[in-house]
Amino acid sequence: MKFEDIYKEFWQKVYRICLGYVNDPDWAKDIAQETFISVFQQLSNFRNQSSIGTWIYRIAANHCLRQIEKNNKLTKTTFPIELAAEEQPDLEGKIAYLYKSISELPELERIIISLELENVKQAEIALIVGLSEANIRVKIHRIKVKLTQKFNRYEQ
Amino acid sequence: MSNNIDFKDLWQKKISEPPALSELFSLASKLKRQLLIKTVLLNIVLILTAAIIIGIWIYYQPQLITTKIGICLVIFAIFSFVFVQSRILPYLKNEKEILNLNEYLIQLKKLRQKELFIQTTMMNIYFILLALGVFLYMYEYVPKTVLSISLTYGITLAWFSLNWFYIRPKGIKKQQEKTNSLIAKFEELQKQITEQ
Numbered sequence: 333m334k335f336e337d338i339y340k341e342f343w344q345k346v347y348r349i350c351l352g353y354v355n356d357p358d359w360a361k362d363i364a365q366e367t368f369i370s371v372f373q374q375l376s377n378f379r380n381q382s383s384i385g386t387w388i389y390r391i392a393a394n395h396c397l398r399q400i401e402k403n404n405k406l407t408k409t410t411f412p413i414e415l416a417a418e419e420q421p422d423l424e425g426k427i428a429y430l431y432k433s434i435s436e437l438p439e440l441e442r443i444i445i446s447l448e449l450e451n452v453k454q455a456e457i458a459l460i461v462g463l464s465e466a467n468i469r470v471k472i473h474r475i476k477v478k479l480t481q482k483f484n485r486y487e488q
Numbered sequence: 489m490s491n492n493i494d495f496k497d498l499w500q501k502k503i504s505e506p507p508a509l510s511e512l513f514s515l516a517s518k519l520k521r522q523l524l525i526k527t528v529l530l531n532i533v534l535i536l537t538a539a540i541i542i543g544i545w546i547y548y549q550p551q552l553i554t555t556k557i558g559i560c561l562v563i564f565a566i567f568s569f570v571f572v573q574s575r576i577l578p579y580l581k582n583e584k585e586i587l588n589l590n591e592y593l594i595q596l597k598k599l600r601q602k603e604l605f606i607q608t609t610m611m612n613i614y615f616i617l618l619a620l621g622v623f624l625y626m627y628e629y630v631p632k633t634v635l636s637i638s639l640t641y642g643i644t645l646a647w648f649s650l651n652w653f654y655i656r657p658k659g660i661k662k663q664q665e666k667t668n669s670l671i672a673k674f675e676e677l678q679k680q681i682t683e684q
Binding site for chain 2: 336339348352357390391397423450461463480
């Protein structure tokens with residue numbers, strides 16, 4: 333697969349995973365770019381042991397984790413739109429609230445739920461994280477319950 | 489109370505225009521350049537230091553064995569420090585296989601533990617070798633009067649003491665705090681993975 337095609341196909345997905353992790357558009361863009369630089373550099377090492385998606389998501393997830401090392405800018409920024417959303421939960425507000433809520437979860441849960449929302453199969457998520465599929469299923473269920481509760485409070 | 493919020497639909501509505509590929513490639517070459525400059529600078533400093541010391545050897549033609557041992561110790565101290573330091577830099581870069589998060593965390597932790605070793609043990613060895621080397625080296629060139637010996641060695645000793653008792657522990661402590669907090673964070677993440 334050519335790098336250009338990979339970039340076109342996976343940019344949005346990788347960017348969203350990064351955004352779910354940090355909830356800061358510029359920062360997410362940086363992580364996504366670093367991910368694709370790694371993809372570009374390592375593409376010749378990819379031997380089809382897994383699907384290309386799993387391989388790319390592994391790189392993206394690892395890059396997300398490494399943000400811990402970079403600095404202490406772990407304070408979450410929120411979208412300006414959120415202020416308006418407090419009063420009227422419109423679509424934009426809901427999207428912003430979802431990303432904000434995910435970025436407030438523990439690091440591992442952020443990655444798992446982002447992959448799930450990207451329609452990555454649970455078997456693949458298990459390969460990316462290094463856990464059993466059953467474990468992933470339970471974790472996803474719990475995270476969704478948490479998010480639903482948050483959303484219900486938000487919409488009230 | 490709704491249990492049917494379509495999170496997937498909301499999630500995927502977030503669209504971001506991908507940056508042009510040229511932007512990505514220029515960022516890649518910028519990062520590569522930065523790494524290259526760092527490596528080249530480190531090597532230049534190393535080579536220059538060694539060259540100066542060897543130059544002194546050739547120019548002043550030391551007669552005493554203490555001077556020669558001193559020079560060897562100083563060179564050895566510098567090289568061993570940089571050698572160990574350079575061993576951790578490519579630690580994760582050379583990984584051919586992309587690790588899963590669990591394995592990756594284990595590697596990151598190992599890397600930081602290695603760094604911790606360098607910050608403490610290697611730093612101590614480096615200082616001891618360097619001090620010993622300088623003391624041995626100086627012996628030949630210090631005029632052999634009580635005053636000059638005590639003055640020269642006194643000042644040098646004071647300088648090394650300042651480094652050893654003040655600057656070194658301060659630097660190590662600061663680095664250790666940072667590294668330890670990262671290791672703690674990695675452990676917490678590992679716990680997130682293993683907890684049921």
